[in-house]
Amino acid sequence: MTDAVEYRLEKDLLGEREVPASAYFGIQSQRAKDNFDLSGVTLAHFPKLINALAMVKQACALANTELGLLDQQRCNAIVAAGDRLLQGQFHQQFVVDMIQGGAGTSTNMNANEVIANIGLELMGHARGDYQYLHPNNDVNRAQSTNDVYPTAARLGILLSHGDLVESLVSLQASLRDKSHEFADVIKMGRTQLQDAVPMTLGQEFGAWASTLGEDVRVIAALSELLKEVNLGGTAIGTGINADPRYGKLAIKHLSSISGFALTQSEDLIEASSDMGAFVLFSSMLKRLAIKLSKISNDLRLLSMGPRAGINEINLPPQQPGSSIMPGKVNPVIPEAVNQVAYQVMGHDLAICMAAEAGQLQLNAMEPLIVYNLLESMRLIKRAMVMLEKRCINGITANHQECADMVHHSIGLVTALNPYIGYENATRIARRALQENRTVIDLVEEEQLLPAAELRRILEPKRLIHAVQDVAVQ
Structure with missing residues (x-):
């Protein structure tokens, strides 16, 4: 017999609802959890997005307090709760599916409720006792989902950007190392899969390193577009319910907290519905995915064999390749990279369609855009780490095979x-x-x-x- 689950009763505009007493999320998160049982991928899957939400809430609280709109005790509780999230605590309380209706309202309310309940406990009150710290009145003061969510999404991507670039730079360096190692291995270059003219295996690996180097620079440049945020625009960019000084002040605090030099969009109404920066960044991820897939295709071709193929290089064996053919070893690592690339290309198409679906002053499909962007970054990063560690670093050259092909x-x-x-x-x-x-x-x-x-x-x-x-x- 299992122990009975205890509940607390919360209410919203639709009425009352039981929420697990142990939960730090509240009634609106519970409704969203029940409504959007879709991908099975919750906000907790992306810690950097949760950290970004925490930073936004901290910055807004500090700005409101500085303007005399929020008392110091409540501000301290919100900031302290945000610190707990930034330390990695309570992330399991972000239970809403990444794909959701409502343009991200459920995500925003999940953050508001969790921060409020953590803050309540720090203040010595019970979870759900919102008269002392309210998810909407206090944590969400002078805010709307429509400026909080896109701001947090941009910041979440920026926080993830460093890991992506680090993996890319590391993979590029490994390919460059191999280009030096294979600098004296003469082989045949090929065009249209036919014999072309001689080159070195080092030149081939060096070309792969160079093409990835281009993307390091472009990704860094595109990330600058994400530093322009619409915080302070509230519902549609007019700044309703916010002090005229609030937006820029909140962004100043957010820049200090996050370490990124963020700026406020010049036209907040335009910025509330425009998804252009996300589309550009997604296109860059797609370009990187295509390059990784092309490199993986080449690795598979060059390692064909071992007796009945090109067989110019040997990929490090990672696992048996067949349940019926003894001794067979497949190029499983490049194959997996190919599949990641195809998934990222699919994500880009979904992002394009979702961006186009914006209507009037808002894009209700933004949750799909954010989910696919963060997932693409996560997949590509992991794919590059896998490719480098489990494939590139262990590649060896078949010198004689390369020389014989050139001779003949x-x-x-x-x-x-x-x-x-x-x-x-x-x-x-x-x-x-x-x-x-x-x-x-x-x-x-x-x-x-x-x-x-x-x-x-x-x-x-x-x-x-x-x-x-x-x-x-």
Whole structure:
């Protein structure tokens, strides 16, 4: 027999409702918990978003107190409750599903109620005894979901941004290390999956490092867009129920608390409905996901084999690859990165549709935007850590396989084209394919170049870098 659950009775505009006595959330969070049983992913899944909400509530309380609109005792309780959240406590009390109707009202009220009840206990009162600290009248004073939620969403992304960039920089550095390690491994480059011209394996890895480096810079630049917030606009940007000085004062406190130099939007009405910054940031995440997926595709192709494929590199084995084929090992890490990338691309599409669905002075679909952005950041970060630690760092090169492919490739004839002419080069390439012979053998056989000259032209350093002494035909 289980112990009976004790309840307290709370009321809102719809009437009375029982809330578990042990809960720090209140009646509105309970209703949302029951209504939105959708993704199964609650606010507690994203600690940085909870921290952002706590910071916003602290900043607003400090601003209201400075303006004489909230007494010091209540302000102290709100700030102290926020500190508890920032320490990682009570996060399990954020029970509302990330996907919700109401443009984020349930998220805002979950924060208001939890902070109020933590504050009540700190003040020596019982949970639910809101006459001493009220979720709406005190914690939500001079605020609306419509300025609190987007402000907290932007701040939550900024708080998560550092971890994302750190993982990206680390992965880039690992690829750069491999480019140095493989700097002397000559291999064939390929276009349209066909032999092209020689390069080094190091150059290939270096190109991957460079493309990720571009995204480090762009993500940093785009994050600046998220530092413009609409706090102080309240319901639709007109600032109703807020002191004219309140918004900028609250943002000043929020900047100090968060460590980010936040600014107030110039047009608060526009900012209350505009999702443009989120769309741009999502597009950047999609771009990064596409690049990671392309790198993963290349890793899978280059490691094909081990006997019947390209087999230029070896990926570190992570688990048996088949329940029926003994000895088979699959490229499971790049495959998993591919799937993360596809999910992020799907998130971006959902964000675009949700942003477009804004109507008049508000976008009611913002919870979906926030959920997908934070989830994309979480997935990409974890995927990059996995790719680096469980794949990139352990890759080895098959030197002989790479060298043999270069020696037997028709692509070598491109390097000879300036010396023997396009028509001769074309004929040699055709003969090499038809007779299953190497380009070098046929050039020597036809005495198109002296042996010493041929060796000089095909020196590895000349094959992989531009030279100035090309013969004039």
